[in-house]
Amino acid sequence: MSKKVVSGQTNMKRIRMIILGCIALIVTILLIAYLCISQYYKEHFYAQTFINGMDCSNLTAAEARERITENVNTYILNVKERNDVTERIVGADIGLKCTFDQDIDQVLDEQSAYSWILNTWQDNKVDNPYKLTYDEDKLNTVIDKLECLQKENQVEPVNAKVSSYSKDKGFTVIEEKQGTKIDKDKLIAAIQASIKNLDAEVTIEKQDCYVKPEITSTDASIQSTMNTINKYMSTKITYKFGDKTEVFDKTEIGPALKVSKKGKVSIDEDKIEEYVASVAKTYNLIPDSINFKTSTGTQVKVNNVDLGWRLDTDTEQKELIASIKKGEQKQKDPTCKKKGRAYGTSDLVGSTYVEVDLTNQKLYFYKDGKKLLSSNIVTGNPSTGHATPSGAYVVAYKDYDRWLVGPTWRSHVTYWMPFNGGIGLHDASWRHGVFGGKIYSYNGSHGCVNLPFATAKTIYNNIEAGTPVICYK
Numbered sequence: 079m080s081k082k083v084v085s086g087q088t089n090m091k092r093i094r095m096i097i098l099g100c101i102a103l104i105v106t107i108l109l110i111a112y113l114c115i116s117q118y119y120k121e122h123f124y125a126q127t128f129i130n131g132m133d134c135s136n137l138t139a140a141e142a143r144e145r146i147t148e149n150v151n152t153y154i155l156n157v158k159e160r161n162d163v164t165e166r167i168v169g170a171d172i173g174l175k176c177t178f179d180q181d182i183d184q185v186l187d188e189q190s191a192y193s194w195i196l197n198t199w200q201d202n203k204v205d206n207p208y209k210l211t212y213d214e215d216k217l218n219t220v221i222d223k224l225e226c227l228q229k230e231n232q233v234e235p236v237n238a239k240v241s242s243y244s245k246d247k248g249f250t251v252i253e254e255k256q257g258t259k260i261d262k263d264k265l266i267a268a269i270q271a272s273i274k275n276l277d278a279e280v281t282i283e284k285q286d287c288y289v290k291p292e293i294t295s296t297d298a299s300i301q302s303t304m305n306t307i308n309k310y311m312s313t314k315i316t317y318k319f320g321d322k323t324e325v326f327d328k329t330e331i332g333p334a335l336k337v338s339k340k341g342k343v344s345i346d347e348d349k350i351e352e353y354v355a356s357v358a359k360t361y362n363l364i365p366d367s368i369n370f371k372t373s374t375g376t377q378v379k380v381n382n383v384d385l386g387w388r389l390d391t392d393t394e395q396k397e398l399i400a401s402i403k404k405g406e407q408k409q410k411d412p413t414c415k416k417k418g419r420a421y422g423t424s425d426l427v428g429s430t431y432v433e434v435d436l437t438n439q440k441l442y443f444y445k446d447g448k449k450l451l452s453s454n455i456v457t458g459n460p461s462t463g464h465a466t467p468s469g470a471y472v473v474a475y476k477d478y479d480r481w482l483v484g485p486t487w488r489s490h491v492t493y494w495m496p497f498n499g500g501i502g503l504h505d506a507s508w509r510h511g512v513f514g515g516k517i518y519s520y521n522g523s524h525g526c527v528n529l530p531f532a533t534a535k536t537i538y539n540n541i542e543a544g545t546p547v548i549c550y551k
Contacts, residue, residue: 112195120191127202129182130210131275139182146208150176155272156279159226160258160288167220167269173213174273182207210274221269226260226282233257237293240303240341243332249307251300254291261289303341309405310335310343315398316409319361319387320421326353331402345402350395358389363418368426368470370548373433373442373452378550382469384498385426385546388416416472417544427470431546432503432537434527436466439514441527443537450540453533454514456506459522466525466549471497473545476538480504484524492531493538497547501525505534 123142125135132149134142153169185207225231235257241250260282268285282288293299311331317324334349363386370380390413397413418426429447434440434455441455458466473495480494482504489508496502506528509517513530527549529537 115194116191118191119189119194121186123186124189124194124197124202126197126200127204129185129204129207131203131277134204139186142182143178143208146176149276150174150210153273153276155269155277157224157226157269158279158281158283160256160283163226165224165226167217167273169212169273171220172217172273174210175212176208176210178208210276212273217269217273218266221262221266226258227262227265232259234259235289235291237291238295238297238300239293239339240300240307240337242337243335245332248311248328248332249304249335249337251295251304254294256288256291259289260287299341303337303343306343307335307337310345310402312405312407313402314407315401317357317412318409318421319412322361322421324357324361326398334402345399347395347399350398351391354389354391354395354398357394357412358391361387361412361421362389363387363421363426364416365426370427370470370550372435372550373440373449374435380468380470380548380550382467383426384416384469384471386416386418387414387421389413390415427546427548431548432473432497432541434466434547434549436468436549436551439516439518441529441533443540445540451533451536453530456509456513456522456528457518458501458525459518459520461519462522464522464524466501466523466527467498468549468551469498471547471549473497473503473541473543473547475543476541478538482526487524491534493529493534495538495541501527503527503529503534503537503547505529505531507531 121138122136123129123134123138127134127137129142129146132146134145137145150169153174155167155169157165157167159165185204221227236255238254239252241247241252243249264285264287265282268280268282268287272280311328313327313331315326317326330349330353334346334353336344336346338344365383365386367379367381368383368385370378372378393413401408430445431443433442433444434457435442436457439455439457440452442452443450458464474497475495477494478492480491482489482491482494489506491504491506494502494504504526506523509528511530513528
């Protein structure tokens with residue numbers, strides 16, 4: 079073997095010895111340090127040791143007792159309130175003191191000194207090695223004097239609610255207000271718990287000591303109310319009056335909606351009635367009189383006009399309320415008690431009508447502009463107070479095979495077409511075909527227009543409810 083090889087092996091042995099020596103030295107130093115620290119923790123609490131919440135890290139039992147006693151003697155609890163207000167409860171004012179019923183030395187003895195390395199980076203909580211006591215009467219007196227509990231500072235919370243209708247904003251949700259009213263029992267419990275732990279402060283808000291509003295803006299009841307309102311406000315009813323349009327929508331609905339304290343939505347029927355009345359006032363077309371051109375070519379002025387358009391306000395009001403509750407959007411014809419031929423036309427009579435000439439005791443029936451018939455008639459007897467009144471009326475309905483009954487009479491007719499209450503057109507077989515002339519003045523009817531049978535039949539077969547009947551002198 080060469081000298082170079084032997085020399086290289088020798089050097090490697092030396093290096094290995096040096097490395098092993100260094101490792102042994104380091105291990106020895108670490109072991110000595112570990113034993114020294116373990117010896118330290120025979121008389122000191124671990125790092126991160128908290129006794130009843132108080133930091134006693136690396137303290138001896140005597141030092142821990144001293145710190146605890148000092149903290150108790152100088153203890154002040156800061157009571158954090160709303161509006162950045164802080165009040166203080168001083169331990170000395172409530173007779174706060176501590177007694178060490180369970181000796182802290184015993185707690186330290188039970189600590190394993192050699193386990194310090196496992197407890198260095200974790201909290202080591204120790205409970206009840208001492209007992210805190212205070213005078214409950216003094217504490218209650220101090221609490222009673224807190225500004226936050228004084229009557230003038232107790233502001234009641236306000237529930238969220240839906241606003242009244244505003245022309246600019248409609249209905250909105252008014253947020254709840256928290257107020258400053260305190261649940262005293264909760265406050266006392268929170269303060270007692272904080273004193274027990276010697277906490278530096280207690281925040282009333284975090285401890286849920288304030289009385290809360292019963293209803294918040296996110297409550298289902300609020301959302302339900304708004305859903306109902308939005309449904310009602312979405313209603314849109316469009317009426318057609320000839321070439322004019324009347325729209326009933328949220329502008330009229332909003333002021334008519336009322337919201338109770340419990341969030342129930344109701345409809346003010348008086349408001350709807352006012353609206354329907356205003357529409358009726360605008361669109362009703364019932365003239366005081368009409369000028370009528372007779373079959374003989376003369377112009378007569380006829381009063382007592384029952385033609386034209388008259389809104390059925392009661393029915394329309396009910397239908398509008400029903401539509402609001404359904405949130406309907408539709409176009410509809412107005413519900414009318416009287417309905418003319420075509421809204422807006424000045425000719426209320428039209429081309430199909432019955433003309434009754436009371437003076438000459440003649441009747442003419444026009445259909446679609448053509449004279450279908452003319453006939454002699456007998457009208458009401460003026461001498462007995464039963465004169466047929468002049469006026470512009472409409473046929474209410476037509477009936478067949480009918481008994482007409484009065485105070486002193488009972489007559490059967492085949493064709494019955496009333497146009498003015500109990501006054502109507504009908505056949506009169508008891509007259510045996512004799513009509514016209516002056517018969518009405520001494521043997522007239524009780525107000526009805528008596529017709530020959532054939533005339534009554536023809537009219538009956540060609541007339542409909544709503545056909546104008548013009549009676550004039």
